[in-house]
Amino acid sequence: MLPYEALEAEARARLPEAVFDYYAGGSGEESTLADNTAAWGRLRLRPRVLRDVSSVNTGTELLGARLASPVLVAPTAFHSLAHPEAERATARGTREAGSLLVLSSRASRRVEDVAAEAGPWWLQVYVFKDRGLTRALVRRAVAAGARALVLTGDTPVVGRKRRDRGDSALGLPEEDFLANLEGLTRRELAEQAPDVTFADIDWLRELSGLPVLVKGVLRADDARACLHHGAAGLIVSNHGGRQLDGAVATAEALPEVVEAVDGRVPVLVDGGVRTGRDVLRALALGARAVLLGRPVLWGLATGGAEGVRRVLDGLREDTARTLALAGVPDVSSVGADLVARTLWR
Numbered sequence: 001m002l003p004y005e006a007l008e009a010e011a012r013a014r015l016p017e018a019v020f021d022y023y024a025g026g027s028g029e030e031s032t033l034a035d036n037t038a039a040w041g042r043l044r045l046r047p048r049v050l051r052d053v054s055s056v057n058t059g060t061e062l063l064g065a066r067l068a069s070p071v072l073v074a075p076t077a078f079h080s081l082a083h084p085e086a087e088r089a090t091a092r093g094t095r096e097a098g099s100l101l102v103l104s105s106r107a108s109r110r111v112e113d114v115a116a117e118a119g120p121w122w123l124q125v126y127v128f129k130d131r132g133l134t135r136a137l138v139r140r141a142v143a144a145g146a147r148a149l150v151l152t153g154d155t156p157v158v159g160r161k162r163r164d165r166g167d168s169a170l171g172l173p174e175e176d177f178l179a180n181l182e183g184l185t186r187r188e189l190a191e192q193a194p195d196v197t198f199a200d201i202d203w204l205r206e207l208s209g210l211p212v213l214v215k216g217v218l219r220a221d222d223a224r225a226c227l228h229h230g231a232a233g234l235i236v237s238n239h240g241g242r243q244l245d246g247a248v249a250t251a252e253a254l255p256e257v258v259e260a261v262d263g264r265v266p267v268l269v270d271g272g273v274r275t276g277r278d279v280l281r282a283l284a285l286g287a288r289a290v291l292l293g294r295p296v297l298w299g300l301a302t303g304g305a306e307g308v309r310r311v312l313d314g315l316r317e318d319t320a321r322t323l324a325l326a327g328v329p330d331v332s333s334v335g336a337d338l339v340a341r342t343l344w345r
């Protein structure tokens with residue numbers, strides 16, 4: 001993978017300005033967006049020495065899926081803005097890299113068409129004001145082979161982005177906006193439900209028969225409530241700094257959630273993860289895996305499926321080298337000793 005900054009610069013040169021800003025931007029003053037990356041960088045590492053790392057294994061298992069590395073693709077909306085093959089290309093590149101795709105409810109291609117290109121994939125669920133839209137989408141995803149649902153809990157309303165130029169500047173065709181919202185003809189009817197609650201975890205479990213993870217958890221009390229409602233996993237996330245600006249960086253929220261969960265379900269994290277060092281830091285703080293948002297969009301914009309594969313392969317290789325440098329032969333041997341707690345807590 002190109003260094004992240006170079007990849008982002010290449011994507012910026014290729015994309016219309018309004019699209020780049022939609023993807024890259026955050027809400028409010030973009031303080032959480034900036035802090036997500038900075039917070040990983042503040043964590044100092046404590047490498048082990050004189051360990052045999054002649055063979056380093058980044059492979060892992062997550063809710064029954066075998067993965068080439070603990071790096072997944074985060075759900076992001078509207079991939080047709082980045083590439084004409086849209087989520088189909090993302091799915092193919094992700095499969096070729098041995099990773100797992102979390103497909104957005106706001107995808108710009110139909111779930112059935114994306115599933116045809118995908119390896120293991122989960123559906124990210126937005127609960128819409130019209131719950132019938134969500135119900136229909138979940139049923140189609142189950143039929144198309146989704147292995148889990150990811151309920152996003154941080155978007156009862158959509159955060160205001162300072163770089164937003166309005167819908168029309170993006171040039172997103174109506175059929176791409178509504179690709180998975182059966183029967184809808186107008187985008188205004190596809191509003192987020194502001195009354196989404198923990199009870200929706202139960203609803204989605206019963207509706208789908210699938211494991212339901214919750215994305216957007218930043219606090220111990222919320223983590224415990226999700227588990228009480230049968231969540232099969234949690235994703236520590238602040239939506240890449242796009243929802244409540246000023247929200248805590250995910251690297252800072254992760255230890256609190258990991259402690260509350262106490263090993264009962266896997267805890268994942270996203271937001272500002274850009275390097276193998278960040279992956280190691282996340283695992284050392286107790287995450288089972290990380291998710292990548294914007295880097296995958298830049299890969300898609302610069303090289304379609306191949307670009308997505310390059311980003312994921314590049315991060316896997318960087319993770320392998322980082323593990324070797326830290327004296328760790330495989331992902332399951334990562335422990336809390338690898339980060340300097342004195343600087344952290």
Ligand SMILES: Cc1cc2nc3c(=O)[nH]c(=O)nc-3n(C[C@H](O)[C@H](O)[C@H](O)COP(=O)(O)O)c2cc1C
Binds near residue numbers: 024270273
């Ligand atoms: C352009 C864009 C669109 C997104 N769309 C969704 C979405 O549809 N559903 C969702 O749960 N999260 C969405 N997210 C948040 C990502 O899933 C993820 O939490 C975030 O991008 C991770 O941070 P990173 O981009 O710094 O890696 C979106 C993020 C971006 C940048």
Ligand SMILES: CCCCCCC(=O)C(=O)O
Binds near residue numbers: 077155158239242
């Ligand atoms: C009607 C706008 C939907 C925004 C949802 C996509 C998203 O989560 C994000 O852009 O962030």
